[in-house]
Amino acid sequence: MTGRRTRRLLLAAIAALLFLVGAAYRFQTQWLRRTAPAKPEALPLHLSASAQDWEFTNSAPDGRPIVAVRARDFRQIKESGLIELEHVELHLFHENGKQYDLVKSAHAQFRQADRSLYSDGEVEIIL
Numbered sequence: 706m707t708g709r710r711t712r713r714l715l716l717a718a719i720a721a722l723l724f725l726v727g728a729a730y731r732f733q734t735q736w737l738r739r740t741a742p743a744k745p746e747a748l749p750l751h752l753s754a755s756a757q758d759w760e761f762t763n764s765a766p767d768g769r770p771i772v773a774v775r776a777r778d779f780r781q782i783k784e785s786g787l788i789e790l791e792h793v794e795l796h797l798f799h800e801n802g803k804q805y806d807l808v809k810s811a812h813a814q815f816r817q818a819d820r821s822l823y824s825d826g827e828v829e830i831i832l
Contacts, residue, residue, distance in 0.1 A: 754781040759790075769802035774815075774822075788815040795822070807831040 728795035748755055763771045777792035795808040810824040810829075 721811075751783055752780055753783045755779065767801075770796075770805075772797055772800045786817040789813075789818065790815065793824070 713803055756779040757777065758764075759776045761772075761774045763773075765771055773796040774790075775794045776790035778790070779790045781787075782789070790813045791811070792806075792808045793813045795810075796805040797808065798805040809829040809832070811826055813824040815822050
């Protein structure tokens with residue numbers, strides 16, 4: 706008699722355990738779906754990269770800053786290697802690394818092939 710009772714009790718415990726594990730799994734997957742971040746928009750086909758509030762810095766081997774470039778919008782064109790920047794700030798540091806010349810532009814293009822930064826619009830330069 707006790708063998709049957711133990712078997713039934715053991716089966717009931719296993720069934721309860723399976724139910725609890727399944728309920729926990731279901732609850733967790735629903736919670737993850739609700740709290741998952743939104744998927745980002747697909748990158749347009751003509752771009753290889755895109756970013757907002759982009760920043761690039763370069764320093765000398767001794768840690769002294771050489772240049773810092775900041776742009777509100779950054780787009781890298783796939784085929785041409787051209788980088789388009791919007792609302793650009795260029796900091797060209799002096800030899801001491803503490804002072805810099807500031808160049809501001811609404812739009813600029815960086816050509817990777819010849820490593821040149823070009824703006825055909827109005828540019829503000831503060832020395």
